[in-house]
Amino acid sequence: MFERSVQLVACEFLVTTDTQSIADRLDDGRPSAVQEYPVLCRHRLEVRSASAGFLVRENNGEPTLVQSAEDAVALVDRRMHELAVAALADRTKLHAGCGVWFGRRFLVVGRGGAGKTTLMTRLLTEDCSVEGDELVVLRDGEAVAYPRLFGVRRLTLSLVPSVGALVPHLTTGPGSDEPGGYHVLALDPDRLRVPWRIGYGRVDVVFLLGPRHAGTTRITKGETPAVLRRLMEQSAPPDGAPGVWVRDLSALASGATVYDLEVGDLNSAITLIRHSVSMTPSIS
Amino acid sequence: MDWSRTLTRTDGLEVNELPDGYVIYQQEGDRVHYLNRTAVLVFELCDGTVAASQIPELLRDAYGLPDAPTSEVEQCLTRFLGEGLLQPA
Numbered sequence: 523m524f525e526r527s528v529q530l531v532a533c534e535f536l537v538t539t540d541t542q543s544i545a546d547r548l549d550d551g552r553p554s555a556v557q558e559y560p561v562l563c564r565h566r567l568e569v570r571s572a573s574a575g576f577l578v579r580e581n582n583g584e585p586t587l588v589q590s591a592e593d594a595v596a597l598v599d600r601r602m603h604e605l606a607v608a609a610l611a612d613r614t615k616l617h618a619g620c621g622v623w624f625g626r627r628f629l630v631v632g633r634g635g636a637g638k639t640t641l642m643t644r645l646l647t648e649d650c651s652v653e654g655d656e657l658v659v660l661r662d663g664e665a666v667a668y669p670r671l672f673g674v675r676r677l678t679l680s681l682v683p684s685v686g687a688l689v690p691h692l693t694t695g696p697g698s699d700e701p702g703g704y705h706v707l708a709l710d711p712d713r714l715r716v717p718w719r720i721g722y723g724r725v726d727v728v729f730l731l732g733p734r735h736a737g738t739t740r741i742t743k744g745e746t747p748a749v750l751r752r753l754m755e756q757s758a759p760p761d762g763a764p765g766v767w768v769r770d771l772s773a774l775a776s777g778a779t780v781y782d783l784e785v786g787d788l789n790s791a792i793t794l795i796r797h798s799v800s801m802t803p804s805i806s
Numbered sequence: 807m808d809w810s811r812t813l814t815r816t817d818g819l820e821v822n823e824l825p826d827g828y829v830i831y832q833q834e835g836d837r838v839h840y841l842n843r844t845a846v847l848v849f850e851l852c853d854g855t856v857a858a859s860q861i862p863e864l865l866r867d868a869y870g871l872p873d874a875p876t877s878e879v880e881q882c883l884t885r886f887l888g889e890g891l892l893q894p895a
Contacts, residue, residue: 746826747840754838765820768831768838772822 530606532562539569547595553669554712614660614770617756620667623650624800632731640678663773666722671708725778732784739790744780812895814854854895
C-alpha cells in the first residue's frame, strides 16, 4: 500500500492506494508547500484497483468506480479541493498573490490575466517568500494563501528566464498570452529549488494591480472607497454572509497600507514592490 | 428637512470602522455605504438625543468653521434618510 498525506489549508487528507502509478501521479500534482495553518478537519481517500478500473472511496463511504488511473487521480484531486474549499465556506476568498518580504505579508490583488502570477513567479527569484499566486482566504484581516501550483502562461516564461529554462520547448512561439487564459505550466517553486512555505497572518501591504500599459510603472496610495470597490470586485463572500464579506475586506483595508500599482515593466514593478514593502511598518 | 426631529440609525446596519471613515453594510437591500470622516460625525451625532437643528452648529464648533454648514448637513441627512441609514427616533 502507498500512503500520501496532503494538506490544503485547514484540511488534511490521507490518501491510500494499492497502485504505484496512482501514488506517482498524486505526487506530481501535490504542492510541495509546508503549511503552517492549523488542521481543522481530516479526510480519508482510498483508491483500489478493480477488475473494471479503480474504486475510489471517501471516508469509508460507498466507492465510485472509474475507468482509468488518470480518472481516479482526477477524482481524488477534485474531491480534495472541493472538501478543502467547503471547509473554508465561512471565509472571504480573494483573487490575490501572497508573499512575505522583509517580515511583512503583502498581497497582489487583480483579476485573472492582470499579471499576478507573472509578478509572483518573478518574486520567486528575489529574496522574497512567495506563498501563492492566485487565491487568498481571509478572515478578520488575516490571510492565508491557498496552496495550488502556480498557473504560468507562455508570456511569463519569457519574462522570468529561470522558469522558461524549465520548459524550453514551450518558450518558442507567440509572445502573447494564450487565448482564454491557457496555462502552459503548473509550477511548483520546488522546481526552481525555492523552498515553499505558506504561513498565515495579518496583511501589511496590499497592491491593487492595474491594467497593463506600455509606459512607466506607477504606484499611488489607494483611496478608501475605490479600494473597497476593487477588493469586492476581486473577491467572493462567505456563503450567505455578505456582512462578513464587508467586514473581512474592511479589516484588510483598515490594517494594511494599500497601493494602486500599474505595471509598465516587470523590473520596475519589482523594485517598487520591494521599496514599498520594506518601508511599511509591520503590524504582523 | 424637519430640523426639529431627532434621528437615529436604523436596525440591520453593520458598521466597520476604517482609519478615514466607515463602511456600512445594510442588510435591507444588500448595500454597502462608505462614509467619510465628516459624514461619520453627522451619523454618530444622530443617536436619538440630538435634534437635527443642533448638528450644523456642532460641526461648526468641531471643525472651527466660521459658519455652520447647514446646507451640507441637510444634504447629508437627506441622503442618510433616503438610503435608510437613519430614521426618526
